[in-house]
Amino acid sequence: xSKYILSLxxxxxxxxxxxxALNLQRLxxxxxxxxxxxxxxxxxxxxxxxxxxxxSEKLSRELQKIIKPDRAYAVRSSADVEDxxxxxFAGQFSSILDVKGPAAVLQALxxxxxxxxxxxxxxxxxxxxASPNEMRMAVIIQxxxxxxxxxVAFSRNPVTGRxxxxxxxxxxxxxQLLQAGVTPFRWVLRWGAYIEQPQEEILPKAVLDHxxxxxxxxxxxxxxxxxxxxxxxxxxxxxxxxRDITALHTGDIYSNRISREMTPGLIKPLVWSISIPIxxxxxxxxxxxxxxxxHINPDQMVRAFHYxxxxxxxxxxxxxxxxxxxxxxxxxxxxxVPKGGKRPKFMPGIGFARRMPQxxxxxxxxxxxxxxxxxxxxxxxQQVHSIDLDVSSTMSPKALLRRVDLIVELQERIxxxxxxxxxxxxxxxxxxxxxxxxxxxxxxxxxxxxGWEQLQTYDPNFQLARLNVKMRExxxxxxxxxxxxxxxxxxxRPELETFxxxxxxxxxxxxxxxxxxxxFTSVPWRENPGxxxxxxxxxxxxxxSQAKKVCLEDLRSSVPGFKILEFLYQRAREFRLHRESYxxxxxxxxxxxxxxxxxxxxxxxxxxxxGRWEDIFYLNKRELHAWAxxxxxxxxxxxLVTRRKEEMLQCQYATLPELIYxxxxxxxxSSGARKLCGVPTSGGYxxxxxxxxxxxxxxxxxxxxxxxxxxxxxxxxxxxxxxxGGVIAESGGILSHSSIVAREFGIPAVVSVPGAMELMDxxxxxxxxxxxxxxxxxxxxxxxxEGF
Numbered sequence: 211x212s213k214y215i216l217s218l219x220x221x222x223x224x225x226x227x228x229x230x231a232l233n234l235q236r237l238x239x240x241x242x243x244x245x246x247x248x249x250x251x252x253x254x255x256x257x258x259x260x261x262x263x264x265x266s267e268k269l270s271r272e273l274q275k276i277i278k279p280d281r282a283y284a285v286r287s288s289a290d291v292e293d294x295x296x297x298x299f300a301g302q303f304s305s306i307l308d309v310k311g312p313a314a315v316l317q318a319l320x321x322x323x324x325x326x327x328x329x330x331x332x333x334x335x336x337x338x339x340a341s342p343n344e345m346r347m348a349v350i351i352q353x354x355x356x357x358x359x360x361x362v363a364f365s366r367n368p369v370t371g372r373x374x375x376x377x378x379x380x381x382x383x384x385x386q387l388l389q390a391g392v393t394p395f396r397w398v399l400r401w402g403a404y405i406e407q408p409q410e411e412i413l414p415k416a417v418l419d420h421x422x423x424x425x426x427x428x429x430x431x432x433x434x435x436x437x438x439x440x441x442x443x444x445x446x447x448x449x450x451x452x453r454d455i456t457a458l459h460t461g462d463i464y465s466n467r468i469s470r471e472m473t474p475g476l477i478k479p480l481v482w483s484i485s486i487p488i489x490x491x492x493x494x495x496x497x498x499x500x501x502x503x504x505h506i507n508p509d510q511m512v513r514a515f516h517y518x519x520x521x522x523x524x525x526x527x528x529x530x531x532x533x534x535x536x537x538x539x540x541x542x543x544x545x546x547v548p549k550g551g552k553r554p555k556f557m558p559g560i561g562f563a564r565r566m567p568q569x570x571x572x573x574x575x576x577x578x579x580x581x582x583x584x585x586x587x588x589x590x591x592q593q594v595h596s597i598d599l600d601v602s603s604t605m606s607p608k609a610l611l612r613r614v615d616l617i618v619e620l621q622e623r624i625x626x627x628x629x630x631x632x633x634x635x636x637x638x639x640x641x642x643x644x645x646x647x648x649x650x651x652x653x654x655x656x657x658x659x660x661g662w663e664q665l666q667t668y669d670p671n672f673q674l675a676r677l678n679v680k681m682r683e684x685x686x687x688x689x690x691x692x693x694x695x696x697x698x699x700x701x702x703r704p705e706l707e708t709f710x711x712x713x714x715x716x717x718x719x720x721x722x723x724x725x726x727x728x729x730f731t732s733v734p735w736r737e738n739p740g741x742x743x744x745x746x747x748x749x750x751x752x753x754x755s756q757a758k759k760v761c762l763e764d765l766r767s768s769v770p771g772f773k774i775l776e777f778l779y780q781r782a783r784e785f786r787l788h789r790e791s792y793x794x795x796x797x798x799x800x801x802x803x804x805x806x807x808x809x810x811x812x813x814x815x816x817x818x819x820x821g822r823w824e825d826i827f828y829l830n831k832r833e834l835h836a837w838a839x840x841x842x843x844x845x846x847x848x849x850l851v852t853r854r855k856e857e858m859l860q861c862q863y864a865t866l867p868e869l870i871y872x873x874x875x876x877x878x879x880s881s882g883a884r885k886l887c888g889v890p891t892s893g894g895y896x897x898x899x900x901x902x903x904x905x906x907x908x909x910x911x912x913x914x915x916x917x918x919x920x921x922x923x924x925x926x927x928x929x930x931x932x933x934x935g936g937v938i939a940e941s942g943g944i945l946s947h948s949s950i951v952a953r954e955f956g957i958p959a960v961v962s963v964p965g966a967m968e969l970m971d972x973x974x975x976x977x978x979x980x981x982x983x984x985x986x987x988x989x990x991x992x993x994x995x996e997g998f
Contacts, residue, residue: 214254226251228288228348233452246353252346273312285318288348358444365429378943394943464520464870483830607838628792635785642778657759668790695740722801730800819844890982891949894958896936923948936977
């Protein structure tokens with residue numbers, strides 16, 4: 211008759227050992243340090259509940275041979291339903307610690323078996339839609355390690371899915387993390403940089419580094435994202451559990467990091483329908499050139515949240531991960547590595563090998579991009595400036611919209627070269643800076659723009675300073691006239707003829723500039739010459755730095771590998787210049803586009819469909835085409851514009867997160883709203899009234915959709931989660947019972963929230979399960995319509 215109890219240090223375990231035991235043995239086989247461990251297979255459980263005679267006696271004999279009388283043991287479940295990627299059954303089964311002697315271990319085994327029949331387990335199984343089949347319970351018997359510090363480690367952030375290692379720890383027994391309501395110490399490591407860490411150092415740095423390194427190693431070995439439990443006894447780290455991260459966020463992640471550079475602020479509907487698709491199509495084009503046809507819909511690349519642009523990093527991540535690159539490679543190339551962090555290593559995979567020819571062609575194109583960029587710029591610059599800025603008043607709406615299409619076609623080509631220039635500029639600049647650091651040169655003290663007159667042509671400050679000097683050479687009376695910003699003075703005073711010519715040249719060269727270099731709704735300088743005249747008069751040149759900047763020539767004789775450094779220096783400067791030239795050209799096209807739309811808006815005002823020509827910016831291109839083609843009479847434009855203006859006003863001072871996970875629209879939050887902060891442990895947004903639950907006697911007051919506010923929770927509180935719309939806990943961590951169950955039930959949760967239990971029942975709150983913020987609202991938050 212085969213044994214019921216097997217050692218993890220023996221041969222390969224059968225499936226009947228259960229998932230926990232099998233995972234532990236996988237760690238052991240990879241030379242990962244685990245305690246001495248045995249498993250009682252689920253055949254014993256099935257035989258015992260099948261009333262097979264002699265099961266207890268056989269188990270007793272086997273335990274007599276392995277249980278050491280001077281050691282304590284932990285007896286834990288290893289059911290066939292536990293620790294899947296969808297369902298963890300956290301806290302649903304018993305874990306019995308500090309068990310001594312064979313008889314006590316046998317009793318603990320039977321107690322674990324009995325947990326499969328509780329009402330709590332049945333309720334969890336029903337609500338989580340886990341398999342309704344009869345469970346099979348194996349049991350782990352593990353020598354206890356005296357816990358000095360206990361903790362958990364996640365190879366990826368389980369809430370956001372981001373490439374971050376998260377560690378939480380408590381003093382003593384790790385059971386506190388799950389059920390005892392203890393707020394753990396927390397570390398978050400992103401690309402080698404701590405983006406979150408506790409003030410108190412409870413672990414030696416060497417031990418902490420070991421845990422981070424082992425977590426990363428284990429995830430790579432098993433080629434999946436893992437949730438690990440560990441114990442530090444003051445001498446060594448023991449790994450006591452391995453499982454897949456349950457409910458890991460794998461959906462789209464939207465970021466405004468790139469849009470802050472390219473399309474910042476609130477975006478009016480017409481800008482959204484004309485300009486945003488331009489950038490989206492160029493990103494798809496670049497990805498297609500990099501990896502081959504991606505079949506990505508450009509509409510999926512960027513999305514409006516409360517009139518702000520967010521780029522879909524999930525789309526980029528899917529492409530880069532296929533190449534064996536970090537999912538966040540675009541952010542890395544854009545120079546968005548956390549301070550003190552290191553760029554993740556490139557790990558080519560099979561997908562990269564398959565796409566190698568396509569990637570090589572793209573890289574060769576990038577290497578040759580400099581001369582191509584210069585040639586194309588000269589051609590585009592000629593085409594753009596050939597468009598007449600004086601729009602005929604007789605031009606029909608259809609003709610004006612055709613002119614818009616022509617401008618957009620040019621913008622598409624300019625945008626493509628701008629994006630490539632930015633990527634290459636960031637890439638060469640980052641490599642150049644790293645080479646400087648390797649040679650003990652501070653990059654912040656290096657002057658990359660030394661003697662660069664070409665770049666000055668794109669910077670209006672040099673000409674502003676020149677005009678300001680000319681102004682200060684005049685007598686005081688003339689200066690006062692100019693400071694009033696009355697542009698007529700330039701025409702009326704003959705002695706200002708030379709200054710007027712210089713001013714006109716300045717407007718010709720820089721009149722296309724506005725507050726936004728990507729938004730044609732912003733007023734360009736040429737439309738407000740009086741304001742620019744005052745700007746010239748009030749201009750104050752920036753104070754010169756007292757510290758001497760290091761130039762390339764300073765390094766020629768003192769730095770090894772100067773030739774490579776010089777090459778990187780030249781390339782970084784080259785693509786900085788390309789970025790500036792293409793960006794300036796794109797800004798000029800925005801002015802041309804604005805002139806065209808002004809004429810089109812004039813048609814609408816003349817027909818009574820708009821109050822002001824600028825109201826055209828609150829319509830979208832599709833609506834304008836429908837009107838021009840006679841498919842719409844425009845009668846509803848005034849009401850539509852009014853509604854969208856109100857929505858944008860509501861969103862103007864809203865506080866929105868840098869990252870948005872999934873397609874759920876985050877609430878509009880007033881920057882002055884009161885808020886509580888905690889640790890986000892289950893993603894999502896939710897608005898609802900709170901109900902503070904202190905114990906069993908309060909359970910009945912929680913109504914469906916309420917926000918559950920608790921001090922902490924254990925397995926007995928699970929039924930509450932089936933009714934809650936969100937969870938706030940005063941204590942706990944990412945592996946607390948409330949956090950795990952909230953993630954599996956798909957409701958947002960924030961834990962370790964000081965003052966949570968002081969909230970009054972019925973208080974309306976906005977819960978952000980990604981950022982860990984709880985906004986206390988006086989009234990329900992509004993949500994902007996995205997139908998533009």
